[in-house]
Amino acid sequence: MEPVPVAPHLDLEALRQRRAELRESIDALEQALAAPAPGRVEAWGERVHVALVELSGDFRQHIEVTEGPHGLYGGVLTSAPRLSNAVTRLTREHADINGLLEDLLARLSGSANTDRVEDIRGQGTLLLDRLIRHRQRGADLVYEAYQADVGGET
Secondary structure (H helix, E strand, O other), X not given: OOOOOOOOOOOHHHHHHHHHHHHHHHHHHXXXXXXXXXXXXXXXXXXXXXXXXXXXXXHHHHHHHHHOOOOHHHHHHHHOHHHHHHHHHHHHHHHHHHHHHHHHHHHOXXXXXXXXXXXXXXXXXXXXXXXXXHHHHHHHHHHHHHOOOOOOOO
């Protein structure tokens, strides 16, 4: 199989930057969820809420960059139509991840209490797992379509 050159419309540096921003938001949520909650549940809940809001915004930008009118997925389908199933899967994952984000934000909308901390942590961990796997599949998609590595941000 011959490598496909990177599409002229694909700004790899901008794509890497967006991935790095999303990764920073994922890291912030992980740190917020892992912070101690006993005796400071309200502060813990606020920190998790702030991290979720930031992550939600970065994820909306990710969807725009990938699914938007001049998005990554359209370019992939033009350059490598064989990857249409992967694009469909990633697009479905966007809806699933958005649902998890909205659910967690709703759970945090009231006052936090000790009983809800473990539930929120569990749902947050599920969200983090889905996001990390989604990012991995997205990096694989770009590599398969363009033989370009976008996954190595620091």
